[in-house]
Amino acid sequence: MGFGGAWNGDALVEGDVARAEAALDAALGAGIAVLDHADIYTLGKAEQAFGALFQRRPSLREQVLLQSKCGIRFADAAGPKRYELSAAHIERSVEASLQRLHTDRLDLLLLHRPDPLMQPAEVAEAFARLHRAGKVRFFGTSNMHAAQLQWLGRHLSLPLVVNQLEMSLAQHDWLEAGTTFNDPQAMASPRAAAWPGTLEHCLAHGVQLQAWGALAQGRLSGRLPADASPAQAKTAALVGRIAQRQGLAPEAVLLAWLMRHPAQIQPVIGTADPARIRACAQATAWEMGREDWYALYEAARGRELP
């Protein structure tokens, strides 16, 4: 999301391609080989930047799993910001992504957000056509809860293999949903109410969970906002202390916390900085202990568990 320059109609410039190249080289060097795109990122320029890179260095395309998303439309002459998961829009969006990325296939296509007007049978037809044509290998969703996955899944002949959700130490409603389910503390996080069963559905049905916002945009690893809550400040300080003790970057501690969960969550890191990409990869070298894990969880939620 952070590639391709600004979110405006300016043309892609050489510096955007160079930034993508530096980040991808760092990622591959650190063992990270999944690229998360969306048709809307920097209005298509993020995909364009990587497409230009694949044209220059075609072997890079074969070294990565390329995923993109469709379904969000920004306000235009025809209407306001809206979601569209019609068959026509899904297929149009994939064609445009393939062109921008200079590739003949996406390894994964995710439906970016649930569209209240979605007709699952239509989505199924679009998926089947794209798959038959060899344009998309696997399909998944983003920002959908368990019941939506079940409803959609009943119409599809191809499995949903990924669900991408906001999950981090800063956004831990996915845990609150389970830990406070049978306790008055459940009232403290209304957003958790949408979660029950989503984690378990994904685990039970082999749907890979991907976490967006996994670095909490830096808020807990060096970029604490001026108006941070006491819980945020305490969590950031604890992340720093654990990082120092373990000889790791704070970013790696955040990701190690997420990856310690048995769901084997894949963090989607939004950094464009090669040094930070390498720092993130340190997370795979350490399995966090239960005590650190709970200390961080308690600090982030701002009070003791029930």
Ligand SMILES: NC(=O)c1ccc[n+]([C@@H]2O[C@H](COP(=O)([O-])OP(=O)(O)OC[C@H]3O[C@@H](n4cnc5c(N)ncnc54)[C@H](OP(=O)(O)O)[C@@H]3O)[C@@H](O)[C@H]2O)c1
């Ligand atoms: N499915 C969805 O609806 C959805 C929504 C949002 C995002 N996404 C995907 O998930 C990815 C990650 O999400 P995200 O970008 O929101 O979150 P993120 O990975 O939590 O944050 C990345 C941002 O935080 C900055 N950052 C991280 N650690 C920092 C630190 N210690 N100090 C200073 N800055 C720091 C990075 O800057 P630098 O580049 O300078 O490192 C970058 O701008 C996106 O790129 C996108 O692919 C998906």
